[in-house]
Amino acid sequence: MKHTSLLLFIFVFFVYVITFPSEISRDCFPSSFLPHLLLTHKTFYFDPMYSWLLLAFNNNPSYLHIFFKPVGEHLVSKYPVGAAILAIPFYLPAVLLHLSSTGQLLLMLAHIAASFYTAASVTFLFLVMRHFTTTRNSIITALIYAFGTSTWSISSQALWQHGPSQFLHTLTLYLLVRGRKSPKLIPLSGFTLAFSVLVRVTNALVFLIFAIYIARHYKLYLRRFLLFALPPLLFLAWYNLTLFGSLAGGYKEEAGDWTTPILLGMTGLLFSPSKGLFVFSPVFLLTLPGLRFLPHRDSLFRYSRITVIAYWLLMSSWLHWHGGWCFGPRMLLDILPFLSIFFLYFFETYFSLPFWKISFITLALISVFIQMIGVFMFDFSWFLKYYTLGYRTGKPEDTWYLWSIKNSQILYYLREHCVLHLCRVDVKNIVVCKHIYLNCPLK
Numbered sequence: 001m002k003h004t005s006l007l008l009f010i011f012v013f014f015v016y017v018i019t020f021p022s023e024i025s026r027d028c029f030p031s032s033f034l035p036h037l038l039l040t041h042k043t044f045y046f047d048p049m050y051s052w053l054l055l056a057f058n059n060n061p062s063y064l065h066i067f068f069k070p071v072g073e074h075l076v077s078k079y080p081v082g083a084a085i086l087a088i089p090f091y092l093p094a095v096l097l098h099l100s101s102t103g104q105l106l107l108m109l110a111h112i113a114a115s116f117y118t119a120a121s122v123t124f125l126f127l128v129m130r131h132f133t134t135t136r137n138s139i140i141t142a143l144i145y146a147f148g149t150s151t152w153s154i155s156s157q158a159l160w161q162h163g164p165s166q167f168l169h170t171l172t173l174y175l176l177v178r179g180r181k182s183p184k185l186i187p188l189s190g191f192t193l194a195f196s197v198l199v200r201v202t203n204a205l206v207f208l209i210f211a212i213y214i215a216r217h218y219k220l221y222l223r224r225f226l227l228f229a230l231p232p233l234l235f236l237a238w239y240n241l242t243l244f245g246s247l248a249g250g251y252k253e254e255a256g257d258w259t260t261p262i263l264l265g266m267t268g269l270l271f272s273p274s275k276g277l278f279v280f281s282p283v284f285l286l287t288l289p290g291l292r293f294l295p296h297r298d299s300l301f302r303y304s305r306i307t308v309i310a311y312w313l314l315m316s317s318w319l320h321w322h323g324g325w326c327f328g329p330r331m332l333l334d335i336l337p338f339l340s341i342f343f344l345y346f347f348e349t350y351f352s353l354p355f356w357k358i359s360f361i362t363l364a365l366i367s368v369f370i371q372m373i374g375v376f377m378f379d380f381s382w383f384l385k386y387y388t389l390g391y392r393t394g395k396p397e398d399t400w401y402l403w404s405i406k407n408s409q410i411l412y413y414l415r416e417h418c419v420l421h422l423c424r425v426d427v428k429n430i431v432v433c434k435h436i437y438l439n440c441p442l443k
Contacts, residue, residue: 001130005123015147016156019152021158022378023378023379024107025324031084037093038088039088040095046075071244076250081140082164082200087110090116110159115156115163115351116262119156119171122151122170124173124174133347144340148281149280149333150280151166153328154326154327154330154333160330165334167339175188176357186224188228190228191228194230195232196334205311209310215371217299250317254319257320258317258319260317260319260321268402280371282367286363290346304339304341314334325383327409377413
């Protein structure tokens with residue numbers, strides 16, 4: 001099994017790392033550049049590269065301050081810094097070799113880091129599934145998660161919060177599964193869950209749910225679970241209070257943005273033609289029977305179901321439930337590991353039946369094809385044409401474009417790009433970026 005998991009990681013990481021995106025959302029800029037500042041200037045402040053950032057944001061301070069917050073005389077990331085901290089090892093060789101620090105280089109390093117942690121999440125998902133089912137079923141589940149979801153088209157492409165978050169969540173599941181035979185591993189899940197909060201604040205909900213799981217099923221290890229959780233949580237509290245003067249950190253100004261009618265968000269996250277999970281990854285419809293039946297026989301599946309539903313409800317009320325400038329359903333990426341394990345019931349009950357096997361293969365291939373559209377065809381043209389119409393207000397009535405089938409992301413990119421475009425790996429975009437500022441030194 002060790003050889004299988006290693007080969008799986010190498011294969012997935014290779015595919016991820018050679019598919020470099022031609023467009024990178026500026027949401028990823030803070031985490032992509034912070035590791036360099038931590039290594040070279042030992043600071044969380046972006047002051048040393050302020051001039052470069054201003055150029056990158058069209059010399060528009062208001063635009064810049066959407067992603068980087070002025071704090072006194074300093075500039076800091078609006079987002080949590082967990083992803084950037086995890087990415088530091090990938091930046092270290094460039095610093096030690098004194099390579100010229102251009103934006104393009106740092107975004108490449110961020111892509112490698114994102115690819116690594118996302119591929120690692122695929123590997124840990126395989127190991128979790130292997131505890132419950134055959135190697136074949138485990139590999140199939142891992143590959144669907146890897147290439148049939150936005151894990152490929154979003155998490156692996158740039159240093160969003162999601163790739164490291166998914167890595168920590170799959171690692172948590174692995175520790176809990178292994179902990180059944182080696183209980184000393186159970187408390188370590190406290191660290192992985194707490195660090196996931198340092199990566200993405202909404203993961204606090206996941207931490208709370210599994211803290212209850214530990215309290216109810218591993219009460220003897222609860223104290224050590226909480227002790228392992230303390231370092232990341234204390235660091236997060238220190239960072240937010242020191243830099244922002246609030247535990248909410250960079251999100252304190254958005255505390256009132258949970259305004260989407262919950263039924264609209266719930267439906268949109270699953271069925272929106274441009275942002276729905278079951279539209280972009282229809283194979284995940286086959287997890288629904290598992291969500292219904294598996295929790296009755298195993299407590300880990302029960303709390304995983306609670307996590308999936310609770311997180312879905314939480315993000316349904318978020319003003320930007322659609323995830324902004326990305327391809328597909330970004331806001332559910334963090335709980336995909338918990339949802340993916342529910343394929344187990346389908347394999348046990350239906351996969352041997354010809355009709356369901358053909359249905360599974362068909363939906364899986366459709367899911368992979370859709371993600372290939374996002375990987376090889378995605379650019380910002382759809383957003384410039386439709387998204388900006390509703391982005392100005394964020395009101396539900398101004399997000400009509402998210403429900404248009406004709407103008408959906410999938411059909412738009414198929415119309416606008418030659419299908420043969422799928423067959424190429426754009427090496428040119430890896431080496432030469434069309435944005436001139438990316439090739440300028442960071443100063």
